[in-house]
Structure formats: structure tokens, C-alpha cells
Amino acid sequence: MFQLKFVEGAKPGQPIKRKKNENEKNEENKKRWSKYEEKRNDRPFKESWKEGRSWLNFDESKGAMTCFTCIEFYGTKSIGSGLKGCNTFLTGSTNLKKSAVSDHELSKAHIDATANIAAKCSDSAAIASSQAGKAMLSLHLSERQRLMHLFRNAHAVGKKGRPITDYTWLCNVTEANGVDLG
Ligand SMILES: [Zn+2]
Numbered sequence: 606m607f608q609l610k611f612v613e614g615a616k617p618g619q620p621i622k623r624k625k626n627e628n629e630k631n632e633e634n635k636k637r638w639s640k641y642e643e644k645r646n647d648r649p650f651k652e653s654w655k656e657g658r659s660w661l662n663f664d665e666s667k668g669a670m671t672c673f674t675c676i677e678f679y680g681t682k683s684i685g686s687g688l689k690g691c692n693t694f695l696t697g698s699t700n701l702k703k704s705a706v707s708d709h710e711l712s713k714a715h716i717d718a719t720a721n722i723a724a725k726c727s728d729s730a731a732i733a734s735s736q737a738g739k740a741m742l743s744l745h746l747s748e749r750q751r752l753m754h755l756f757r758n759a760h761a762v763g764k765k766g767r768p769i770t771d772y773t774w775l776c777n778v779t780e781a782n783g784v785d786l787g
Contacts, residue, residue, distance in 0.1 A: 606704060609661060619652070627721065628776055639736050641745070649701035650663050650668075650670065650701045651703070654703060658706070658710065659673070660672050660673045660674040660675070660719070661673075661706060661717075667697050667699075668699060668701070669695055669697030669699045669707065670696065670697065670698045670699075670705070671696075671697050671698070671699065672694035672695070672709060672715065672718075674718050674719050675694055675695055675714065675715055675718045676694075676695055677722060678717075678718035678721055678722055679695055679714070679718065680695070681695055681696065693705075693709075694709050694715070697787065747785075750784070751784070751785065751786055751787055754776075754779050754784050754786060755776070755786060758772060758775040758779060759772060759775055761775065762775060
């Protein structure tokens with residue numbers, strides 16, 4: 606015997622809308638997710654391009670690639686036509702191909718920028734450790750000391766209300782004490 610049951614929302618001649626149970630919902634979400642993942646993998650820019658390329662940046666919102674190194678060296682405005690293959694990586698290259706990345710990597714402009722920035726970084730370290738660098742830094746120190754003595758003498762003269770001739774005299778005394786005031 607049929608058991609008829611009243612279902613809310615049921616219409617004659619139409620299948621009853623069932624509420625989806627949890628399992629079905631999960632299945633659907635999984636499908637949706639894998640579709641999204643597929644799309645992600647289809648995305649032209651590949652994260653793997655960044656491997657070994659600390660300079661490469663991908664701006665997701667613009668869908669464009671830029672070069673940290675070139676931007677640091679040249680700025681974000683496009684530069685002369687002599688630097689072929691570089692301009693787009695300053696403003697954002699939408700040519701999302703691996704060949705565009707390697708072309709940029711091998712461009713003269715990029716190599717120049719990399720070399721210049723590397724030289725700048727090693728310079729400050731080299732100055733601190735080299736003999737010439739130490740000599741230069743100590744020169745700065747003696748210059749500071751010289752100025753300090755001159756100011757101190759001028760301050761002493763001014764504070765005591767002494768005539769300017771006393772300043773010359775005081776500086777001579779300082780020099781006599783072994784300080785070179787130049
Ligand atoms: Zn570059």
C-alpha cells in the first residue's frame with residue numbers, strides 16, 4: 606500500500622525538491638574546488654619561475670611581472686629604447702611567458718642593474734674591512750676632532766667674553782698640545 610506523505614513545497618506533477626544532505630554538499634564543494642585548482646594551474650604565471658630568481662615579482666592584481674632589481678636601479682618609469690626587454694619589467698610585463706622572463710634575465714639592462722647593485726652592496730662591506738677604507742674612516746674621525754676643538758675654543762672665548770685675539774691664542778695652545786687644527 607502507498608503511503609502518501611505531505612511534503613512542503615510539493616507541486617503536482619513535479620519532482621519533490623529534496624534538501625541536499627551533508628555528503629552531497631561536500632562532494633559539490635570538492636568539485637568546485639578542483640575546478641578552481643585546475644584554473645589556478647592554467648594560470649599563465651608559474652610560481653616555479655621564481656626559483657633562483659629573487660628579482661622576479663608577480664603582481665596578482667595586475668597580472669603583471671616586474672623586476673625588483675631593475676626597479677631599484679632604474680625606477681618605475683620606462684627608460685630609453687636602448688634598454689630593450691627591460692622597460693616592461695619596470696612598469697609590469699603582461700607577457701606571461703617563461704621566455705619573457707629569461708629574455709629579461711639575459712637583457713643587458715638587467716645584467717647591468719644586477720652588477721651595479723651587487724657592487725654597491727659589496728662596496729660598503731669592502732670599505733669597512735680594507736686598509737684604505739680604515740684610513741678614510743679615521744680621517745673622518747680626526748676631522749671631527751679638529752672641528753670639536755675649534756668649536757670648544759670658540760665657545761670658551763665667547764663664554765668668558767674674551768677678545769677674538771684670545772681665540773687665536775687658545776688655538777695656538779691647543780696646537781702646542783699636539784692637536785692639528787689645520
Ligand atoms: Zn631586471
